[in-house]
Amino acid sequence: MTTQIARMLASKAKDEGRLCYITNCIRYLESRNLSLREYWQAGAERVGGDRVSADAEAVALSLEMLNSVGIRASVDLGSMSVIRKLMDRFKINDYKRLTGAIGSKSIDDLRKVTGDRNAIETFTLLMTKRGKAEMIRAIADKAGCLEDEYEYFRDLYRALDAYGCASSVFVDLSTIREMAYYNDLVFEIFTWGIGLPIGGGGRYDAMMKDFGINTTATGFALSIDLCVRALGGPQGNSNETLKVYYQDGFRDKGIELARRLRGSGKCCTLDAYKGERSGILVGEKAVKIESGEEYEP
């Protein structure tokens, strides 16, 4: 959806703002591809703003969204600008083969791209280690460049720390997004037990310029299908889903309780009370229907 949103913003000459969406997408795939042709995704885009602040906001929001529905996720950061600068530093021209080697952590493929020993050592370090901002320091020391990138990542981690999510964010520079429009930070979001990234995003300033707007942009999208799978399937786990009912005139209080429960990571449903014999009933007070005891979430 990122391309469509960038085009829409360009058509409205909008160079500052925040947008979000939940929609179904349809893509063309070769028949051998194992992915879905139609899928649902939710995303958010930040247009304009300071580079570090906007990137941190996008990463933090993605984790907060997942946390709010009970998915504990982590993020891996990559950087297309780091790869471009290292390509310039080591005079490597074959971007496609290099990113293919990095994306699959294949040192054999890397050796086919360059024979420069220092380049191989630097890219091997980049591909095989995962950590925090000091990862960039180690690569910068090896390559003799990337000082700006190191400062950017340090500042990004300070901002992520302020959002309270720095411990869930790692630097793995073999994180490559397939979409060519990302020109700087890229990131992938994942949770254990799901073999594929459940979301991802990055910075795409260059595409905004291609559409004729001189602004910056960053954003992300989450796969709703994979989030549903991470939560245990479309029906959820009935043993863990709390059923909340409200009496006539107490719908607002019911909604408030449901939001609090979901905000704390619990799954719940909310319906008007029609004589059910189990669950939580919201009236003047919230009570457990089975026992009549007051309910405290």
Added chain:
Amino acid sequence: MSPDPDRQERIILALPNKGRMREPALNLLKSAGVSVTGDDRSYLSKTSNPGIDLLSVRAADIPVYVYYGIADLGITGRDIVAETGLEVYELADLGFGCCNLVVAVDKDSGIRSPSEIPHGSKVATEFPNVTKAYFDELGVLVETITLRGAVEIAPRLGLATAIVDISSTGATLEKNRLSAIGKVMSSSARLICNKISYKTKYDKVEEITNRLRVSP
């Protein structure tokens, strides 16, 4: 189906259930301190390391199990990974199962290189995707025919002008009066990893990878 909570603590390593790579893979694991306990022909086996289970499946299916995260790690041929085209990490060249994927034609065909194969020719192979990509890059338009074994007899029976098949010593090609005229790729056994397992089980994956790398 929701993720199995027990899986968070364990590594499942997929390896071929038969064929030329199974025994070297088991030997490598043994030298890294991981031995199968119980029936090693069972599709899911426990090992001497309580944190590692082995999944025995067809070598050709291992990238699929790893891609979807059913197995965290897998040992299979690089040719097979390339054929599936699935995005997995390739953490180590394990140094066995070495072979070349070659283009071969009948010795008497007069064709000396892949670019001399006439446009529209049929090429029989077990690797249709790699074959198509190879000839596309070469600019030669061929029709790939997918076979599931005994590919080397296709030219003699008139099914195909050429074949793309694995060759270790060249003996099978020689026996079937074929000559290799081009190399598509070199292959050997690789340790592959699911991208999310690499991140969520980083320490364990790194430990196993290092042990397999340094094992003789």
